[in-house]
Amino acid sequence: MKMTDGLRVWMCSLLVLILGGDSLVLAAESRGSQVVTIRDREGKSVGLYKGSYALLIGVSDYKEGWPKLPGVSKDVELVGEILKSHDFNVERVENPTRAQMIQAFEGFINRYGQDPDNRLLFYFAGHGHTLRLAYGGEMGYIVPADAPNPNRDKSGFMARAVDMELIEVFAKRIQSKHALFLFDSCFSGSIFALGRAIPENISYKTSKPVRQFITAGSADEQVPDESVFRSQFVAALQGEGDADQDGYLTGVELGEFLQSKVVNYSNGTQHPQYGKIRNPHLDKGDFVFLLPKHRMEEAKKSSLQDELTRLEGERKKYQDELKTMEAERKVAEEKLKLDQERIEQERLKVKQQREKLEAEKRLAEDQSRLERERVEHEKLALLERQEALEKQTREAQEARRREEELGQLKEFQRKLEEKRKKLETMNAVPPSPGRATPPENKADEGKGTPAPGVKKAEVDKMPEPVDLARLEPQDSSKGSGIFVPGGEGEVLQKLYRMLKAVEGKGNSACEADPKTRQCTEEGFGIGLVAPIPGLATHHEIVIKNVQLDEANRQIKFVSVNRGTYIGTPVLCSDSDVVLKVHSSTDIRVDKWEYFCNWMLIGNVSFERTHSFDYVNFGKGVIGGAYTMSGAGFPAAGSGKGYSLIDFSGRDSGKAKAGSKKMCYDDSLGMQVPCPQ
Known part of the structure; x- marks a missing residue:
């Protein structure tokens, strides 16, 4: 079958399943569960529907080779609105797959199709298709959203499309009396017999079971996306399909109306079909709609007499009440007159009392105002005295603070002067070990002072120092006591053993010449810019908690930092230090913080x-x-240089040869040469 964009091939069947009982009247609290009663032309009750339920299925978003049908969603919405106006409980399913469509049919029938007095209506809008069978027959299908176009995948289509034989199974599974199936699509099928006969009377129609089917067209017909079938179905339920004007629209009347109107309005391109299932037990009755106008007239007639009776009783009641009210009115007028005289006397009395109270109030307000002014005046005076007292207190405190600061400054100046004088007396003292000394002869010139803790005699016995930056990575050891690395692992192990051996001991440090690698200053450090500028140095390092991390080629330890500022010992925090062996010639500490x-x-x-x-x-x-670098408030500074650290474990606290023993001076707060 050829399909073009914007047209839908309908499997024309409007499936309305209505299960009827003895009568059909709208009277329940919620839509779908309302009782619907049907009466004949003499006004006798001839049929009943306890509940009305509709399942609407629309497929517009096809993705397997079928044209999309954007108008389907609106059609399903409009059908739902007209069915709700006829008191149907409506359930909608949009773009279902085959599995979802079958689940929707079965769930709907299980919930509502087991009560004989319900009516069920099924409505499908989407593509329909007809396949010619090998034995010469035809089979009609409705197309779910996941069914492929048979022109591309016939076996896939047959596996996922829903054939009319399955619809017939659903129709027979329903236990309710009346069911109507509407298909707004075109296909060929043989599950229902075409017919035009109308049952004899409305009573017969409602008492027998029936499964009726109406389609929008026959096989190979195409329907525009804007459905004529849907618009005429809505018009029929609004009253245009009632051929005999009895206030009821039957399934047969609906089929006749749609067949006539759709053929006419489609210019002969669509030929709706209608009929009943080919089953002798399910083809006798007829589906019935109670049209809105007739339903309102029935309601009015049924309640008019009751309303007249109620109104007559209320009229008599109101006449009796009127007589009683007239007698009570006269009594009330007399009482009102007496009350007015009494109220006037009370009013005059209240007026006099009010005038008296107003005079007393004005007097009290004047007295209160004068009292507030007096209190405010006293409060202002108190505040002025308090502010003056606070000012005097602040001035006295400021004066005391200035005196204290002046005294501290004088004392500090005195100590500095004493320190200066004592330092001058130290000029004659031989320099401390680690400080550079003039060479004694030409042969010693350029060698500098030995590293901290190393005696000159030892230096003379040591081979020349080795520069790691100049070593070949795989060179061998040369000389006694000098390590020329053969690899990162060996360097790491020897460094670890060297540091572990001096754990907990003092280790001295100094500023050194990078060329000669000899100490030039005792300790190393930087100058700080502060209220009292000076040099911050570090002379001694104690390490503890030495740990080897071979996986990362590093040694971790805790450094107990000891330093001085302007020669005065200061308190320093410990540091967590990582010594990293990046290669046999690259050993670094990237961050040493305290x-x-x-x-x-x-x-x-x-x-x-x-x-x-x-x-x-x-x-x-x-x-x-x-x-x-150092940063704080109000001191800051930075610098760089070359340092030597002696990790031999020799006690740095002992006096070196040629140095003077140092003692701590409490009065100066610093170390000075000990008295001789």
Whole structure:
């Protein structure tokens, strides 16, 4: 079958399943469960529907080779509205697959199709198709959303499309008396017999079971997306399909009306078909709609006499009440007159009392105003005295603070002067170990001072230092006590053993010459810009909790930092340090963080980095460039240089040869040479 965009081939069947009982009248609280009663021309009750239920299925969003049908959704919505006006409980299913469509049919029948006094209506809008069978017959199908076009996939179409034999099975499974199936699509099928006969009377129609089918057209016909079938179905239920004007629309009348109107309005391109199922037990009755106009007239007639009777009783009641009210009115007028005289006397009395109270109120207000003014005046005076007292207190406190600060400044100046004088007396003291000293002869010139903790005699016995940056990665060891690395793993192991051996011991440090790798200053550090500028240095490092991490080629330890500011010891926090062996010639500490505190500069946070290029495992000395920065309030500074750290474990607290023993001076708050 050829299909073009914008046209839908309808499997023309409007499936209305109505299960009827003895009468059909609208009287329940909720739509669908209302009782619908049908009367003959003499007004006798001849039929009953306890409930009216409709299942509407629309397929518009086809994706397997069929044209889309955008108008289907609107058609299903309009059909639902007209059925709701006839008190149907409406359920809608949009774009179902074959499985969802079958589930919808079965669930609907199981819920509502088991009561003989219900009526059921089924409405399908979507593509329909007819296949010619091998034995010469034809089979009609309605097309779910997932069924492919048979011109592309015939076996897939037959597996997913819903044939009319399955619809017949659903029709026979229903236990309700009346069922009507409407298909707004075109197909050929043989499950119902074409017919035009109308049963003899309305009583016969409602008492017998029936399964009726109406289609929008026959096989190979095409229906526009804007459905003529739907519009005429709605018109029929609005009253245009009542051929005998008895106020009821039967299934046969609906089929005749649609066949006549749709053929005419489609210019002969559609030929609706209608009939009943080919089953002698289900083809005797007729589906019945109670049209709105007739339903309203029946309701009016049934209640008019009751309303007249009620109104007559109320009229007599109102006449009796009127007489009683007239007698009560006269009594009330007399009472009202007496009450008015009494009220007037009370009014005069109240007026006099009000005038008296107003005078007393004005007097009380004047007295209250004067009292508030007096209190406010006293409050202002009190506030002025309090502010003056507070001002005097602040001035006295400020004066005391200035005196204290002046005294502290004088005391500090005195201590600084004493310190200066004591330092001048130290000029004659030989320099401390680690400080650079002039060479004694030309042969020693350029060698500098030995590393902290290393005696000059030991230096003379040591081979020349080895520069890691100049070593070949696989070179072998040369000289006693000097390690020339053969690989990162060996460097890591020797460093770990060297650090582990001095765990918990003091290790001295100094500023050194990067060329000679000899100490030039005791300790290393940076200058700080502060209210009292000075040099922040570190002379001693104690390590603990040394741990080896071979997987990451690093050694972790805790550094107990000890430093001075302007020669005065300061309190410093510990550091978590990671010494990383990136390669046999690349050993670094990327972050060495801590903070120190001194009463004149407060807390200062320090951060250092070390890049070591010199290792002497024989003497336990490592050296390399460092950067250092400090930040706090109000002190800050930064710098860089070259340092040597002695991890030999020699006690740095002992006096070195040629140095003077240092003692802590409580009065100055710093270390000074001990008295001789």
